[in-house]
Amino acid sequence: MRTHHLNCGTLTVDPSTDTDAASAVCHCLLIETDETLVLLETGLGMINVRRPQETLGDFVDWAGPKLDPEETAVRQVERLGFAPSDVGHVILTHLHIDHTGGLPDFPHAAVHVHEVEHRLATSTAVSQYPQAHFAHGPNWVVYPDGGERWRGFDGVRQFDGLPPELLMVPMPGHTHGHVGVAIDQGDRWLLHAGDTYYSHVEIETPSKPAPPVLEELQRSVEDDRAKRLAGVERLRAIAGDADLTIVSAHDPWELDRAVRSPS
Template identity: 30%
Template sequence: MSEIRLYMFQSGTQRCKLHDIKMNQGCGVDHEIPVPWFLLTHPKGHVVIDGGLAAEGLADPRAYWGDAVDAYQPVMREDQGCVAQLAALGLAPEDIRFVVLSHLHSDHSGAVGRFPPATHILQRRELEYAFTPDWFAAGAYIRQDFDRPDLSWQLLEGESCDDYDLYGDGVLRIIFTPGHTPGHQSFLVTLPESGAFLLAADAVYTMDHWHEKALPGFMTSAQDAVRSVRKMRALADRAGATLVPGHDAQVWPGFRLSPAFYD
């Protein structure tokens, strides 16, 4: 599997409230969101992007994720974990060269440490914040996912290394998009046949956020969140990219999910 391909996966769903996703909308209304993650295959080494929820938490969700399950209830099977889904494609953990993370919230950190000896690529300020989050953000970070002393980290430095080209060929560019968290990053993937995809992760929860009709239900900086969306809109226009929002229950089913792929 050396061709350049983008696989889209779903690590189950999370049950929450609509206002958790679209601020001040549908207060108290039940909602269910997809939990996406991605695999990019490449001749220079395969990369897992995020990884969804950690399958290890399913045996006892409250013990693993704490009181966060009261707001975001995981709906997931063990075979929807990232390691199991890659195994179904014939990939072993050692086949992954990079784990690239948008941020370290628990619905994105399920791949951390599961693919030795992969290099984990993250913003430095995100890793630092994950260890010392503000009180309102603490429940989103599950320390046992990322507090692993044997990991190999490559830490990016915000604006000073924005638009980082992982392979040096334009296939995967890492875009600094703070706001949802202080060190959030998104990904512009450009494929030979299918063109460009902007994997926004939680810099864009839904299309309402993209079109400035609603702020996300969670963020550390509203100003940064708004500016990151405008930055990505300009980038998407220049690249002719298809936007892939982080948790849009209406848009996500329209994409090809693994084992289908984009090339």
């Protein structure tokens, strides 16, 4: 399976505090299987480019999205020579605003997400989830708890209708239904850890904290800090595995490394 690493949303995070702003990306993957295309994360989409205030709200102010239509997943899929309809499946680590903006651009795709995340995100009582991104009625495929153990993570399972090389890896904490996605590439694995961490220095040994503005942001949005940090610790423990590459959703350094060493 060929994997393309895409930036589907350049951000300049600045919550208007004393901390310096930080550059970030929306690191998405386009995976070519024998039968279909799989998009892991959707970043920001055309709905956000066209109607930013309506669909993103104050995210526009503190996250500073570039809102370049050429960065949207749908435009990048087309530049790679595919049609948007070729994307048969979308996998989401969680359903925050900067991960779901591209969903309406792929209205017929099956959208794979953890059951807990789906329940919270589709409840009108939970305001942190972007209902405008779900208004087209996504074809949800939801997964309950349960599965096997993989490199220290529990509840790992295959996705319905997708090759067994793709695994859902629960990593709760950032949100209650947050997951990572592992991809068996034959001679090595690629693990997308979503928003479990924001900077690669957090999973290095010895580790360092993320830049202050990102650490502040993580604290303000995470649902369960103890669980998230347990996931970071587990990632740190396996980060040195020779057959494993770990990436997260917003680290520009990781994206640049991946683009320079395509898989």
